[in-house]
Amino acid sequence: MSSSDDDQPLVRTNGVKSQDRITKNVDRAMDKQTPSNGHIEPGVSIRMGPVEDMDVDVPLTNGNVNGKRKSRVSLTNGKSYKEASSSEEDDDKPLSKRRRTFQKPKPSMKDSDSELSDVPLKTRKPPKASAAQIGEESDSDTPLNTRLVKEKQAIERAAEKTAKAIRNKEKAAGSSKRKPKAESESDEDVPLAKKKKQPVKRATNGVKKNESDSDIPLSTKKMPAKKPKVKSEPSTPAKNAKAKARQEETEQDIEAEEDEEEYRWWEDPSKGDGTKKWTTLEHNGVVFPPPYEPLPKHVKLVYDGIPVTLHPDAEEVATFYGSMLNSTHNVENPTFNENFFKDFTTYLDKTGHGKDKNGNTIKIKKFEKCDFKPIFEWFDSERAKKKALPAAEKKAIKAAKDEAEAPYMYCMWDGRKQKVGNFRVEPPGLFRGRGEHPKTGRVKKRVMPEQITLNIGKEAKVPEPPAGHRWKEIKHDQEGTWLAMWQENINGAYKYVMLAANSDIKGQSDFKKFEKARELKQHIDRIRKDYRKDLKSEKMADRQRATAIYLIDQFALRAGNEKGEDEADTVGCCSLKYQHVTLKPPNYVIFDFLGKDSIRFYDEVQVDSQVFKNLKIFKKPPKTEGDDIFDRLTTSALNKHLNSYMPGLTAKVFRTYNASWTMARLLKDMKSTGTIPEKVKDYNDANREVAILCNHKRTVAASHANSIEKMQEKINGLRYQVWRTKQMMLDVDPKIKKKKGAEYFERPEDLDDEWVKQHQEALVEEQRQKITKKFEKDNEKLKIEGQKQMKEKELKERLEAIDELAKKFKKENKTGKVEAEGKGPSVEKYEANIDKLNQRIETMKVQMEDKEGNKEVALGTSKINYIDPRLTVVFSKKFNVPIERFFSKTLREKFDWAIKSVEEDWEF
């Protein structure tokens, strides 16, 4: 679309989000810092079932046999819930998913390809219906038929299990690579001898031989490599000093690293090709969330008016809900409540529901009768208490936590110290799926060590699991960049502990991403030519593909993979449905759908007439609501095609390319002049354009209108000041009126008499407040110092100045003249003042525009993920704006490679 970039009406509305910005969150279970360190040290027992209890099934779960089902088995929680999950809880949702794949032969496209043209395709019947009937009993079950369903599930499960067992056997027999048993391996795998190694190394260091085996191995390891300067650094012997020194320590570390070797991986040709990501890898594992701390006795769930005592396990689940009552967004979502209560009920059933104060059992049957308020209030008060703590105490708590976590913060990756990203295991809670996620509100279980696989170097010491527990598995996968991994119980999704964004490995892949996007530049012309041609292809599949690429290229749509029924119903390009695209002749198209994160994508655009025609064909009957527009296209087919132009080219590269390219174009013809804030705004304007392209939205803050108004008032106040100063000029030298022209001295029209009056009053009031406050404060001080306080009379005296001011204003209003103020008034002085004021006005205006423009656009995401950081660096150098104005500290670290690698003539 040649012209289209200008004419996007951009009616982008934010369809989804509610305004619940009552940011007043009670700490989540996790934050509820226990006085201990917030992590479970080896040796501290978490409330988990005995090990044996937990993995009867583990041997089956060898390796990656079948993730989905595996999840059911291996994610089973400790003993208390054991039966719950294995008997009726629908952890086996995945089951239905699998079934679906069996039952629902994807209406295949292979036949169709050969016949071409615009013949209406055999509309792909959304397999949904059948799938729903088959697999979803579990999903749709109403309380009534739960029992039936459960039985059914039990049967299915049994069948599954045997099937799996068989498969496993075959696997074991066939592929051999995997060990047949998980049980022994973790321990056997790691020869004890190796474990012993570490202490020896430690000794070399000559530092204390503390047995807590915290960060020592890591930092020590580094020492031999770099002898001279480092010696001062990790050896901070005294524990307490250490906490305090941490800040500097890390800083030093980074510095040390920088000027020592100044390893520029982006210039290292040996980097970035192979799949082997590391040779040696040492780390200390993960930090577990603190164990559940039961509520105090007087805080209880109230059911039907009766306070009930719950088993701690059930109580914990109740607190998940109770602690988020303020999150109306979730708590008012029926699906959320339904899912929560269903899961809550299984916990209750397992633990015998609740007891009233006489010990009588209270059955909790109805969500509506549950009152979580007492729980909420307790959390609220706890939070307040914590907040009210004296600063010193807060600091101490933080220091303790930091110290406890220190060993986990960094790892040694090929001998280089690297920051770990998310070393904390996700705490249990309620799953907060976004949009209309069918599983939102379900209980996300506590992750046990037995579920966690570690990835670590063969030579490295395997971190101790918490006492009484063991790791699921120890791997030495050098092609993986993760340190630890587990599977979550809601969707069976895999969670990884990886390095932080500022690590070499992440930097490298980021770098590669942008290099790939730049490479696309070389091919884009050909690709565009081809898809324009293919828009008219005889082959339906080709035509659809071309149209899709067109959309992805022009409007930065995401690829749009197929999604299952147990996920929120959101789409991208390839999964666009009939109802998401509206055609408006002659050649306008309206997109309206929920994209990633259930963020609404609404855009009315002009398209190539052939594209318009094609879309019309793709929507032809019998297709209707719910049918795929691109029924002959999958993301993998699309990507495969793209790959033929350039290795590694996929749909998402277009997003990066278009974002960076847009930014590059905008910055290139920019002749940013003026003050630094103005230049920053210019940059932000460009950034914003990219963000809009990528549809990065955010909810307008509730306070937005208010703060804009405030700013405007401030500006007006300044403008008034300017006018007054001008009048003073006249007072000093009336002849100046002729010289500057009468216009110069006129009051801006919008600052009418009414406004002036109000403003003056506000000013007077403000001053009054200020003086009064000052007075009170002074008095307060005197009181503390034990001196006698000032009298009311003093205050009155002080306030007299204000009355003067008010009088002065009145007089001004009457005469229309302003007396000169200040000592030694002169025209020149006033001119200088005016200049200063105008300067301030300009700055404020710029800030305000910036703010207004940003109210519903989030700049951060595109800055972090899509805009080649080197562009920003170039801008910063070219226009002499410190890079700090664009990149925060963490971003500077993340983009270190970019900052160091380009000069101002670099081009995307």
Next chain:
DNA sequence: CAATCGGAGTCAGCTGTGGACAA
């Protein structure tokens, strides 16, 4: 000292890849 604001952290959402297996 409270309110505000940007930065950092969290965790759900989505894309992409390679191997197993089926057609």
Next chain:
DNA sequence: CTTGTCCACAGCTGACTCCGATT
């Protein structure tokens, strides 16, 4: 043998929330 499909896994993306510095 080729091609398509499914699945597990890996890793990037992105809104939201929390937190701490600032004013």
